[in-house]
Amino acid sequence: MAPSGLDGWRLPAYEPLNNELEPHETEQAMSSSAVIREETGELDDHEETMPGNISQSSNSSSRDEASCSGSTSDTAIMRGSAEDKPPESNVSAPEPKDASDRFTFELAGVVVSAGLLATMLALLSVYDHQPQPSWPHISLNAVISTLSTLSKASLIFSVGESLGQLKWVWFSQQKRPLLHLRLFDSASRGAWGSLRLVWHQRAQHFAGLGAVVMILALAFDPFSQNLIHNYVKMVADPSGKARIGTVSIYNTIGSDMATSFFEVDPALKGNVYNSLFNNDQSRPWEIPKFVCTSSNCTWDEPVASLEFRTLCTNVTSVLIPNCTTFPANSSYAGQTNCTFTLPKSNTSAWYLPNSPVMTPFSVAGVPPTDAEVYTNASLIVIQYIAPQHANVSLFEGGLLPNGTLWEATECLLDPIVRSFRPAVHQNTYSEETLAIWTQSNFVTVDNANVTAGNTLTPPGTWVADYGVPVNQSSPQNNSAQSYVLGFNAGKTIETFFQAIFSGQSSRSVLHTVFTPTFNNYAASDTLEALGWGNITGCSDLLADRLPCAMGNVAAAMTKTLRDSAYIADPRSTSGWAVGNAMMPAVYIAVHWQWVVLPLVVWVAGATLVYSNTTTKSPDIQDLNSLTCSIVKYYAHLSFRTSIHLYLEVDPIFPCDPTYSTKPLVLFPSPSIRDNHGNVKNEEYFLYFFSLVSFSQHAKIFPTCMVQENSS
Incomplete structure (x- = not known):
């Protein structure tokens, strides 16, 4: 018209x-x-x-x-x-327009796209490694998806308009085939047309950049969505409880059986028997009692407590072999009898080569003065002799040839102070050992501040580093409190272990018996378990069974000490180490590498639009797309x-x-x-x-x- x-x-x-x-x-x-x-x-x-x-x-x-x-x-x-x-x-000639008027919508689209993209990134930055927000009726993923879609739509609008304007620039330069019109027109509408334009133009015109932007914009939303990753993190439950017992003084004993003789703490005795007689692979006799209302608990601070440990050493080198021949008037006339003896304690075992008659093992609880290695032990020392390479089947049959080597092992039980970090995961308890303090001295007299017995006092650095409380008698010095195994408890423990770990097994042609040295406690049952019992974690090799059994015993004794916090015993001092009951929470992790493509697409699109607004010839009308x-x-x-x-x-x-x-x-x-x-x-x-x-x-x-x- x-x-x-x-x-x-x-x-x-x-x-x-x-x-x-x-x-x-x-x-x-x-x-x-x-x-x-x-x-x-x-x-x-x-x-x-x-x-x-x-x-x-x-x-x-x-x-x-x-x-x-x-x-x-x-x-x-x-x-x-x-x-x-x-x-x-x-004729009224058209009024020339300023570039800011001609491209207001295109520039506004780029600015709006940048604002939405910046808002999306700012929101992600706020919630990076933070709990997932619990907004009503909408999620963070939905917000990010909306911002991403709007940002892309705004940018694509501006790029499409710029492609439409570049179409006229392309035709104004020289005569062109009409096919180019469709290429430009299709490129301004979507990725497929843009791909055709890129293939046809081969970087001959600035419009190729816009076409590339239209193509890459397809990945704008997937890349933006992939920015957010969820992971489960355990956080403290304010209403939950987490605690475990600790003990600084243990002096619990059993009932009075006779003058100057007390039984061992029944809880300790039961746990020790459980460690030797119970073959439960979950090892319940070594897991201390704990409270964890959420089944997942942590302790931020280290925990220190009085415990027991066992140490074992091979003392075969001091074992004295002695082989003699029975006299003619003996029932074993003419046969050789080989005996192996530890010199200080006279603990011994013997066997007749190529004969079923023997002592498959011998064990004895001796004082530190009779020990071969652990002469400075605080409590009793256990010595053990057994043939090398023989297993528990020796009790039921089999012979030992002449020249069989025997092994001797010496073990002790010692009180220690251990610093550890407990944890409960899926209601399974575990500990991480941080440090162990073993140096002790014996205090013989009770007073207002010190209990008689084996006393262990860690250095002052343990207060800050390993969870040892400050000594309340001199808090100004920032010294660590002392941990004490009371004299009475120590004596009952020595008596108990000397009874159950003293004796030997004897095998004859007809049968095998286990003969304890003392007849109190379950001595014969302990010897039988040590000989051929199914002790948790122990192998069938006779020479290796005592160190394994003593490890179980030490863990059972430690459990006893820690669990004393649940027993109101005025003779012992215990307390609670309080932790955090943890509960799972969904957290946000932003994988920032996925933001590269949206940023590149925006920068390329903004460059195209800005260049189009600043380089447009005044002779080209604003026809756009x-x-x-x-x-x-x-x-x-x-x-x-x-x-x-x-x-x-x-x-x-x-x-x-x-x-x-x-x-x-x-x-x-x-x-x-x-x-x-x-x-x-x-x-x-x-x-x-x-x-x-x-x-x-x-x-x-x-x-x-x-x-x-x-x-």
Whole structure:
């Protein structure tokens, strides 16, 4: 349609073109147009003169606005010959626009995209390695997804508009095939069209950057979503409880059995028997009592407590072998008897080579003064002799050949102070040992501040580093409190172990017996367990069984001491080490490497838009990516009409590259004249016919190929 500025002037007289169609071609074209329009009626006479004033149809305007939303009101006139130009005084030239006005929406889209992207990253930074927020009705993932989608949409809008503008830059530089129009138009609509443009352009034009942005934008949302990873972290439960017992003074004993003789603490005795007779692989006799309401507990600070340990040493080197022959008047006349003896304690074992008669093992509890190695032990020392490489089957059969080697082992039980860090995971208790203090001295007299017995006092550094409380008698010195194994408890422990770990097994031709040295406590049962019992964690080799059994015993005794916190015994001092009951919580971990692609896409898109706004030529109209931008261009055409018409192309007939080699023929719509023959609507429909080839004057304009007036 003619621009408003053309009202009031009459169109110049018709001047024939050199490339006009022949009459028979015209008739064929008119017939085709009638079919396409699906309307009946004859075409109006083209020889009539168009009235000077042409009013714009409201229907045409409304359709143009719907089809070309966002287009500018400026029009570009493709003029014919100089004498066909309308009078300059009657034409209103378009006002030049500032770049900030022309690209307001594109720049705003980039800014909005950056703001949304920055908001997304700021939100992720706040919640990185923090608990997952418990927002009502929405999750953090949903918020990030929304921000990511909006950021991408804003950026794609700006990039698509810039690609549309670069289309006109591409065509303004030189003559281009009409196929390029479809490539640019498709690229501004999505990734597939952009991929085709990249393949076709091969980095020949700046629009390739926009096409790459459109392609990479497909991964914008997946990369943004992959920023968030959830993991389960244990956190303290404010309402939970976690505690474990500790003991600093242990002096618990059993009942009075006779003058100057007390039984051992029944709890200790039961735990020791359990460690020797119970083959439960979960080792319940070594796990101290604990409280953990959540089944998962930790202790931030180290814990220190009085405990027991065992140490064992191979003393075979001091073992004295002695082989003699039985006299003739003996029932074993002529046979050799080999005896192996530890010199200080006279602990011994013997066997008859190649005979079932022997002592498969011998054990004895001796004072430190009779020990071979542990002469400074605080309590009793256990000595043990057994043949090398023999296993428990020796009790049921088998012979020892002449020259069999025997081993001697010496073990002790010592009170210690151990610093450790306890933990409970899935209701399973475990400990990490941090440090052990073993130096002790014996205090013989009770007083107000010290209990008689084996006393262990760690250095002051243990107060800060290993969880030892400050000595309350002299807190100003920051010295560590002392840990004491009371005299009475120590004596009952010595008596108990001397009884159960003294004796030997004896094998004859008919049977095997276990003979204890003392008849109190379960001495014979202990010897039987040591000989062929299924002791938890112990092998069947006889020479290795005592060190293993003593390890179980020490763990059982430690449990007894720690559990004394649950028993109100005034003779012992115990306490609680309080920890944290932990509960699982979902935490957020941001994998920042996934933000690289969204940032690269935004930077590339912003670069494209900014460059487009700053480098645009003022001669290129702001047509952007409108498919029907030709609506705002007027073709100065003539077709056997005696007048020149400024035609408006109907947008329902899009330009198609397949018609790029076909001539353009314009026919007036039958509906453009009223009953009086006056033009009532400037609408013309665009048809393509394979009638003649374009002349050399054919020229490509932004959306359609038209014929330029050559006169």
